[in-house]
Amino acid sequence: MNSSFLMSQAHALFSADGLAGLIFLIMVAVMLIGGLMACTSERLVRCVAGLVVCFVGVAGIYFYLNSPFVATMQMLIYVGAVSVTISFAIMLAAPEQSKKIGPSGPLSGPLGFLTAGLIFGGLAVLGCRTVWPVKPKINSGTMEDIGAQLLQNYSMVFELVSVVLLIAILGAIILARGGRNT
Amino acid sequence: MSLTLLNVIVAVIIAIAFAALNAAYLVWAERRGAARIQRRPGPNINGPFGLFQPPLDGVKLMAKQLLIPGGVDKVLFMAAPVLAMAPAITSFVTLPFSDLIVGHNMHIGILLIFAFASIGGMSLLFAGWSSRNKYSMMSSVRAVSQAIAYEIPMLITVITVVMIAGTTDLMGIVKGQMGGFWHWNIFPFKAGLFNPLMLMSFLIFFTCSLAETNRAPFDLGEAESELVAGFHTEYGSMGFGLFFMAEYANIVIGASLTTILFLGGWDCPFGFFPGVWWFLLKIYLLIASFIWIRWTFPRTTIYGLLNLSWKILIPLSLFNLLLTAGLLKVF
Amino acid sequence: MSAPIKLRPDETFILNVGPQHPATHGVLRVKMEMDGEYIVNAETVIGYIHRMHEKMGELKTYSQFLMNLSRMDYLGALGYSHGHVLLIEKAAGIEVPERAEYIRAITVELNRIASHLFWFGAFVMDLGGFSPLMYALQDREYILDMLEAITGSRLTYSYYRFGGLYNDVDDDFIAAARRFIPRMRTSMKKYHKLVTGNIIFRKRLEGIAPLTPEICRKYGASSAVARGSGINFDVRKNEPYSVYPEFDFDVPVFHECDSLARYNVRMAEIEQSLRIIEQGLDKLPGGPIMPEKKLKAIKVPPGDYYQAVETARGSFGVRLVSDGGKTPYRLKLRSPTYSNMHLFDESCRGMLIMDALAFMGSLDLVIPEIDR
Amino acid sequence: MSLLTLHNSLTTYLVIGALLFGIGIYGLITRRTVIGMLIASELMLAGASVNFMAFNRFTAPDPVVGQIFTLFIMAIAAAEAAIGLSIVVAIYRSYTSIDTEDLVKLKG
Amino acid sequence: MIFEKTKQALQGLFPQSEKTPVTALPPAQEDAAESKKTPKKEEPRPDGVVERDYKVHGYHLDAQVSPAQLLEAVSLLDKAEFFIESITGVDWIKEDQMEVIYDFNRYDFDLCRVVIRTRVPRSNPVVPTITDIYAGANWHERETHDFFGIKFDGHPHLIPLLLPEDADYHPLCKDFKV
Amino acid sequence: MGAYFSEIFSGLWSLFIGMSITFREFFSPTVTVQYPYETLTMTARYRGHIDLIVGEEGKTNCVVCGMCEKACPSDCISLAGEKPEGGKKKELTKYTLDFTKCSLCGSCVESCNFNAIDFSKEYNLASTRKEDFYFDLLQRLKDRNP
DSSP states (O other): OOHHHHHHHHHHHHHHHHHHHHHHHHHHHHHHHHHHHHHHHSSHHHHHHHHHHHHHHHHHHHTTTHHHHHHHHIIIIIIIIIHHHHHHHHHHHOOOOOOOOOSSSTTTHHHHHHHHHHHHHHHHHHHHHHHOOOOOSSOOOOOOHHHHHHHHHHHHHHHHHHHHHHHHHHHHHHHHHHHSTT | OOHHHHHHHHHHHHHHHHHHHHHHEEEEEEHHHHHHHHTTSSSSSSSSGGHHHHHHHHHHHHHHHOOOOTTSOHHHHHHHHHHHHHHHHHHHHBHHHHHHHSSSTTTTTHHHHHHHHHHHHHHHHHHHHHHHOHHHHHHHHHHHHHHHHHHHHHHHHHHHHHHTTTOHHHHHHHHTSSSSSGGGGTTTTTTTTEOTHHHHHHHHHHHHHHHTTTTTTSSSOOOOOHTTTTTTTTTTTTHHHHHHHHHHHHHHHHHHHHHHHHSOTTTOSSOOOOHHHHHHHHHHHHHHHHEEEEEHHOOOOHHHHHIIIIIIIHHHHHHHHHHHHHHHHOO | OOOOOOOOGOOOEEEEOSOTTTTSSSSSSEEEEETTTTTEEEEEEOOOOOHHHHHHHHHHHHHHHHHHHHHSSSSSSSHHHHHHHHHHHHHTTOOOOOHHHHHHHHHHHHHHHHHHHHHHHHHHHTTOHHHHHHHHHHHHHHHHHHHHHHHHHHSSOOOEEEEEEEEOOOHHHHHHHHHHHHHHHHHHHHHIIIITTOOOOOOOOOTSSSSOOHHHHHHTOOHHHHHHOOOOOOOHSSSSOOGGGGGGOOOOOSSOSSHHHHHHHHHHHHHHHHHHHHHHHHOOOOOSSSSOOOOOOOOOOOOEEEEEETTTTEEEEEEEOOOSEEEEEEEEEEOOOHHHHHHHHHTTTTTTTTHHHHHHHHHHOOOHHHHH | OOGGGGGOOOHHHHHHHHHHHHHHHHHHHOOOOOHHHHHHHHHHHHHHHOOOOHHHTTSSSSHHHHHHHHHHHHHHHHHHEEEEEEEEHHHHHSSSSGGGGGGOOOOO | HHHHHHHHHHHHOHHHHHHHHHHSSTTTTTTHHHHHSSSOOOOOSSEEEEOOHHHHHHHSSSEEEEEHHHHHHHHHHHHTTTTEEEEEEEEETTEEEEEEEEEEEEEESSOEEEEEEEEESSOOEEEOOTTTTTTHHHHHHHHHHHHHOOOEOOOOOOSSSSTTTTTOOOOTTTOOOO | OOOHHHHHHHHHHHHHHHHHHHHHHHTTTTOOTTTTOOOOOOOOOOOHHHHHHOOOOOOOOOOOOOOOHOOOOOOOOOOEEEEEOOOSOOOOEEEEEEEOOOOOOOOHHHHOSSSSSOOOOOOOOOOOOGGHHHHHHHHHHHHHHH
């Protein structure tokens, strides 16, 4: 049974579908490695690097969810903007690279692991156990749909988000302004 | 999904080969061009017209020992050149060279290229940061702030073009411009649309692509008279080689995008025999002007560059965006 | 362009520019305390190629030491030799034939142009433009060819002798020099179009590193550094020596005080030097190039002598304290760049590093000349 | 269900989302610096986004609602990053540190 | 004329009694005449202002001052808008003295070169610094310190400039052997 | 506003002018010499290291007066001679040039009153060993006319 399973797996691997599945697994692995790097690394710049890698993986997963537009946005916004902002903040605020930024206390590691494990386990079990209704039609994933929805049903939210962004920009400028001599 | 994936993989392999070949021979072209501008012969010993020079240089780079200086952040140091090269290669996959020759056409192609370009920016940051060299550090900060400053006018210009074409599909954008140079986006005579500022948009896009690829006169990241070699000061052998290849691959992408968005892609200027040769001709002419500009002008300052972006390029491109939107509404 | 900031010491870092750095054109080291890209403090460290010329001067006879003067500044060597021979001739009372003086003036001016051309190229290269260097080197090559034909050397000429010259010039040289003048004028037009008018170039230099006349005075700056700050000071005019009073030329002075003014001064100086060469070739008298009577070993009456000349880099002075012996008792070489470089430390505070390096380029540094 | 067809089932994505969320929680608890915590919270947001996207793909009758929600999350995350990091810079200026243990003194 | 003004100002540094022997000397020949006759037993020149023949010596005024008067003399020149050209030393080993020479010149066409010199004993060569008056004296004084070991009292940064950082020799002293 | 646009246009124009100049240079002939494949001839007065002049009967003109030795600022010349039996003049037995110290100033040639030394035209001397630059000029003289 085992060998036939492997055979079928190997056979599947060489089909194009199988290749897609393999690349999906690679993407998940990239995402996990990046996420772990972002949360366990001792240097902040490495954390950002991990974040970048993780988001690239997440973007790949979005591709598999039939929404390439969101995937590219994920890369543009998270990799191109958020990560860069974070790295600028590191450059401005963390001059000593050598200082370790390890766990905050002796217990925080196990405690964090326990909490995270419980939450992950709970969510995963919940997700697997529940029987989800099946969707009649797969979304097409085109930009037109999103654009139309944004400007019709969700136009209010759209406007609100732009206001939030504006306020965020202004707030960031006000907070971070003021020369170093103040 | 499945077949396209195979397609993509083949395209990636071809793209790598194309990028490497381009990098090698663009270096040759750059050296010859620079030499001619300076009234020197340039590399002309190895092979006819010195054409064997690039492979020999490649062999030399590969044969060199990969030095990792003490104190660097090894993981990031090693990852940065790969991070620089990978998005450049992937961008090639979506570029339509002609209506037949395209790795994988996507309806969001242009966004994809910009998404990948943002990874390239991060790679410079990591390279400079991990090198443990003050010059590299300063250079990486410069390169990133420059990339951010120029992404804005560039994207605004792209939106203008996308509005005219009505699609983010690179192929669709080209198809909207077929039929002779008077249909190209650079020239204002488009059916029902008369926008005299598209030439300006073209110049803005061209300037931004110079800045995005860290080319002179915006090569602040590797300003050799100030920062020695900038972010790749500590890189030798293939680490340096990858940055080098990524730079030239980015140049090709920049030129291709300019061609696709403004110069009608593979369209023939006179309306007949469109094909990949026109595309190649256009991008190599643009690359030649990249080289020509590099060897003509001095470097800008960091504030001169930011002034240019925020005071000139962004207002002008925004103005053109509004104008185009208005025109599209009217006609 | 300046950052008026107070910093905690942990927010700055030290950047060593040099001793090996593309912008220092030699072994100059500037220890910069930086706040990001801004310079908080700078300390120039010199002396990496110090050769103790002054001690050599005390140990060697006058004519043996003469050769060292062309090794001080490898770009404008003749100006330095000129100062030294003028000093010894003045002190020892040696008559110089007029033809020799004219040839000295012509060759010094040619050498000045060569030096300025090299500076022009190197300066634009500091700003990131590579091609102008090559064009400048082509023009400089004509001068070096001419000077090589008469002196036998391309950089360290050792051409002047006490009382005259080592070799006479021939008709080929005169013809070549006459051909060179219009060619150089055409090239100057090219440079002005390619570089001076360029918007990027102007934006990089306008208002960068303003040096007030007061700073120039406190540091004793000369050459284009002073003349770019509105100081009309040129030793050729202020303390006329040799046959310079015979020539009709202007001293270009610019009042903007910035790096562009210093650039403009040197570019205008090339044109003035061309005028001097033109007149020198017209007026060149015949006759011997050395005194009739062959000179014995030179001895200078005891006393204290000083001679200043305007070299390509500014006011070069030689002070000779003689005790009447075969060798000088004390020979002080006052090099112009030493003073010009000195004001860098104070003036570059608060500047961006790329502006500071443009400023450094505008000072026209030749490191062996600073270090002596 | 083979390994290679995992990408066609909803539960896979839910587990991935939960995993990202869990990593984020772990980071948030263990991190000592403000920037580290910010990075962890970005991961948690990404986990939530993955869930939205998955439901959008597999169950929701409306074709784009999940995508639009994800886009909004991105916008909010960008705003959050900008604000959070300017706060970090401001904190650093008054405390010379971004270590949470050093920030116990509330009156700066 | 700046020459007359400066001369008077510098002479003002010296009381009338000390000034007399100096002005009595015929300018320009006095070194030559004296040293040829008695080169060995030359007495150090007394402090005071001497006018020199510009055509022979290349400068106009030659003022020898005591180290105490130095700052005053230099600030006189500073007020008269002179610029500093160089500072150097001479080791008069036979007289067991060190001399520091300051060259000053003007930027305008009112030609006047002034040399200020001061002598200190070789055993304890200390001269006040003039960096407070002329910032440009900094390197010149450091160089003089390198070469002669003359200490400039109050100099902000008196470490070797041209010589190696750890140099403890002074090559231009006459008793330095190559 | 007018100034804003005029600056943009004049700036752009200056860039085009610059590019036109480099464009013209691109099509003008090269001016460099490809060094190892092509070389220039040295000018007549070129100062290389010194060599003994071949006088009458292939012998040197040197009379061992030692003026060049004295004139040299760097002490790179050392020569010796002895009177052959029955001869009137001293004959040169040793003439070495320490080229490592020589700075090619030409004082020696100038000081020679007997037209015995002259500059050679060699300019691309290179070696990895210091010893290669201690020239025995007498030997070189013999090598030149066997």
